[in-house]
Amino acid sequence: MSVRTLPLLFLNLGGEMLYILDQRLRAQNIxxxxxxxxxxxxxxxxxxxxxxxSTMFNRKFMEELFKPQELYSKKAxxxxxxxxxxxxxxxxxxxxxxxxxxxxxxxxxxxxxxxxRPKDVLLVxxxxxxxxxxxxxxxxxxxxxVDETFRQLMEVYCGLSAGEFQLIRQTLLIFFQDLHIRVSIxxxxxxxxxxxxxxxxxxxxxxxGTEVPGLIRMxxxxxxxxxxxxxxxxxxxxxxxKEGSFELYGDRVLKLGTNMYSLNRPVDTQTSxxxxxxxxxxxxxxxxNPLAKEELNFLARLMGGMEIKNPSGPEPGFRLNLFxxxxxxxxxxxxxxxxxxxKVINIQAMQDQQRSEELARILGELEVxxxxxxxxxxxxxxxxxxxxx
Amino acid sequence: xxxREHSIPLRGSxxxxxNNLSVLQLPTGNLRHFGVVHGPSAQLLSAAPExxxxxxxxxxxxxxxxxxPTLITQVHWCVLPFRVLLVLTSHRGIxxxxxxxxxxxxxxxxxxxDAPPGTWSGRVLVFDIPAKGPNIMLSExxxxxxxxxxxxATEPVQGGDCMADVVTADDSGLLCVWRSGPEFTLVTRIPGxxxxxxxxxxWQGIVAAGYGNGQVRLxxxxxxxxxxxxxxxxxxxxxxxLAPELLxxxxxxxxxxxxxxRSPESGSIEVEHCHGECVxxxxxxxxxxxxxxxxxxxxxxxxLAEILRFSSV
Numbered sequence: 001m002s003v004r005t006l007p008l009l010f011l012n013l014g015g016e017m018l019y020i021l022d023q024r025l026r027a028q029n030i031x032x033x034x035x036x037x038x039x040x041x042x043x044x045x046x047x048x049x050x051x052x053x054s055t056m057f058n059r060k061f062m063e064e065l066f067k068p069q070e071l072y073s074k075k076a077x078x079x080x081x082x083x084x085x086x087x088x089x090x091x092x093x094x095x096x097x098x099x100x101x102x103x104x105x106x107x108x109x110x111x112x113x114x115x116x117r118p119k120d121v122l123l124v125x126x127x128x129x130x131x132x133x134x135x136x137x138x139x140x141x142x143x144x145x146v147d148e149t150f151r152q153l154m155e156v157y158c159g160l161s162a163g164e165f166q167l168i169r170q171t172l173l174i175f176f177q178d179l180h181i182r183v184s185i186x187x188x189x190x191x192x193x194x195x196x197x198x199x200x201x202x203x204x205x206x207x208x209g210t211e212v213p214g215l216i217r218m219x220x221x222x223x224x225x226x227x228x229x230x231x232x233x234x235x236x237x238x239x240x241x242k243e244g245s246f247e248l249y250g251d252r253v254l255k256l257g258t259n260m261y262s263l264n265r266p267v268d269t270q271t272s273x274x275x276x277x278x279x280x281x282x283x284x285x286x287x288x289n290p291l292a293k294e295e296l297n298f299l300a301r302l303m304g305g306m307e308i309k310n311p312s313g314p315e316p317g318f319r320l321n322l323f324x325x326x327x328x329x330x331x332x333x334x335x336x337x338x339x340x341x342x343k344v345i346n347i348q349a350m351q352d353q354q355r356s357e358e359l360a361r362i363l364g365e366l367e368v369x370x371x372x373x374x375x376x377x378x379x380x381x382x383x384x385x386x387x388x389x
Numbered sequence: 390x391x392x393r394e395h396s397i398p399l400r401g402s403x404x405x406x407x408n409n410l411s412v413l414q415l416p417t418g419n420l421r422h423f424g425v426v427h428g429p430s431a432q433l434l435s436a437a438p439e440x441x442x443x444x445x446x447x448x449x450x451x452x453x454x455x456x457x458p459t460l461i462t463q464v465h466w467c468v469l470p471f472r473v474l475l476v477l478t479s480h481r482g483i484x485x486x487x488x489x490x491x492x493x494x495x496x497x498x499x500x501x502x503d504a505p506p507g508t509w510s511g512r513v514l515v516f517d518i519p520a521k522g523p524n525i526m527l528s529e530x531x532x533x534x535x536x537x538x539x540x541x542a543t544e545p546v547q548g549g550d551c552m553a554d555v556v557t558a559d560d561s562g563l564l565c566v567w568r569s570g571p572e573f574t575l576v577t578r579i580p581g582x583x584x585x586x587x588x589x590x591x592w593q594g595i596v597a598a599g600y601g602n603g604q605v606r607l608x609x610x611x612x613x614x615x616x617x618x619x620x621x622x623x624x625x626x627x628x629x630x631l632a633p634e635l636l637x638x639x640x641x642x643x644x645x646x647x648x649x650x651r652s653p654e655s656g657s658i659e660v661e662h663c664h665g666e667c668v669x670x671x672x673x674x675x676x677x678x679x680x681x682x683x684x685x686x687x688x689x690x691x692x693l694a695e696i697l698r699f700s701s702v
Binding site: 001113116118161162163164166167169170173174177178180193197198199200202206207209210211212213214215216217218219220221223226227229231232233234235237 | 404405406562583584585621622623624625642657660661667671
């Protein structure tokens with residue numbers, strides 16, 4: 001499969017993560033002068049986003065990311081986002097982090113599936129980056145980092161052929177295979193059905209470079225057109241009017257990858273045992289992972305480039321809840337199906353136990369009895385090393 | 390007119406590859422084998438239409454050194470005059486089995502050398518297959534393509550004028566037409582036009598090719614002249630089959646059946662649309678006729694854990 005998929009996967013999932021965090025932080029926004037010590041303010045929100053974006057677009061990290069390599073497992077990638085989400089004063093407990101990751105993955109799966117042309121996944125990425133620049137526009141240093149990544153994307157991807165983009169698309173779809181989590185904003189907009197599958201429209205503009213279906217043209221041996229007949233295709237397509245821009249600035253035309261959340265359309269997932277329970281997912285968790293060591297090495301290399309700014313001083317971590325109430329969050333953690341017990345490395349737990357007593361209590365309640373297979377002495381050494389990064 | 394028949398359930402969903410359905414029609418009885426790629430494994434099914442009983446078998450890709458599990462790229466039955474082989478391809482190599490998948494008879498590792506994994510050389514490998522047993526040998530490597538091969542089509546040589554019996558297609562949309570023999574000869578090249586050609590078929594001197602922009606094109610095999618151009622689909626074609634009707638399936642959720650004929654006066658190829666079927670909300674990835682007359686066909690779709698079947702009324 002394609003070895004150029006990881007940067008696109010990472011940046012788009014990261015973009016969705018920022019949209020969701022931004023929306024949740026705004027929803028819990030309290031005016032600065034009225035805020036209590038433990039409540040979120042506008043200043044806090046901007047600071048969290050700045051911290052995460054600057055960690056995400058760190059130069060060393062991007063260098064590692066852009067190296068041609070195969071995609072790693074969902075578990076390994078999830079660990080990177082766990083770390084990224086905690087690059088600031090914000091804290092998320094397990095249930096909220098799970099929900100965040102579910103939303104991110106389903107959103108990008110939707111975008112990939114609905115891209116008219118395989119190359120349009122690049123426009124989706126540019127949409128995410130354009131929006132990220134909007135979120136951190138007060139910080140010129142971070143803006144510069146994002147622009148650098150933009151240029152790197154253009155350099156690597158703008159010259160790829162349609163065939164290479166088709167391979168990237170197939171690699172992404174294989175990564176997202178069998179994920180059918182229902183997202184209420186998708187259900188409301190009728191882009192997802194109640195069985196978790198996305199609606200694939202058969203109307204609207206055709207991809208750039210494709211003709212509207214319905215015509216059969218026949219030629220003689222001299223190459224002259226001798227007959228032209230129409231047929232009924234079944235869809236309701238129209239010609240594409242304009243191609244999206246692949247420049248640093250421009251009209252992307254495509255709406256996929258732009259921010260669909262707002263204060264009036266909050267993030268939410270609906271989960272049920274049935275929809276989360278797919279055979280291949282269960283198999284992924286139950287079967288012992290012989291690639292774990294390789295994955296730990298990948299994570300060590302990738303996160304070696306991540307400079308996490310440790311908040312100094314006596315500041316406590318601010319907890320963000322992705323659910324509507326604290327009770328809901330606790331409920332979600334308790335009712336999570338067995339086979340989805342997270343075997344992800346819980347780096348955060350070790351760091352924060354010193355910082356937040358409340359978090360320690362919650363983590364204690366969520367303690368996983370089954371230790372991951374690679375939590376042997378070798379695994380611990382690698383974990384300890386990563387904590388020191 | 391076609392109607393939906395009972396679907397065949399799969400143990401795992403179909404992967405988003407092209408040509409992701411292979412059907413072996415056995416000459417005796419009504420038994421058919423189906424093959425679908427899930428990811429690191431391929432599923433083989435035998436469905437007997439009389440009593441609907443199913444026999445399932447799962448084949449894994451041969452593991453190599455590497456970080457991620459090996460993904461299968463295609464599963465296909467090769468029907469040779471004296472033997473049927475089941476072929477599994479992955480970027481690590483080619484595995485050949487007896488037709489029911491019970492015994493692996495041959496493994497050919499694709500060496501990527503110093504190139505990073507994932508670079509495809511565009512080589513076409515020709516193997517000598519004995520009538521029985523595992524004595525399969527690589528006989529020739531055909532050079533003709535610069536990018537990865539997407540599909541290969543063959544047809545027994547008809548006799549008469551047409552001496553072309555193999556067509557290969559690649560990611561750049563280039564088609565190479567060959568004549569087989571102790572050594573293969575390149576008959577003609579049909580250039581691409583900026584999109585991949587994921588699926589190609591050969592029938593009575595006609596090359597049928599499906600492209601990434603939803604077009605189906607028919608060419609005269611010997612000279613490579615374009616005879617028909619159909620704006621058939623709104624997304625990339627994922628599979629074609631010829632039985633004598635032409636079947637096209639695409640990621641736009643549609644399957645179309647076309648009637649091919651030769652005009653009695655000019656001898657040029659003519660096409661007529663027969664039937665269209667929409668498989669709602671399913672990005673199709675494979676389609677095949679299930680019998681030689683083309684009166685039934687089957688399709689697979691990304692994320693779908695079943696094979697959908699249709700038969701004419």
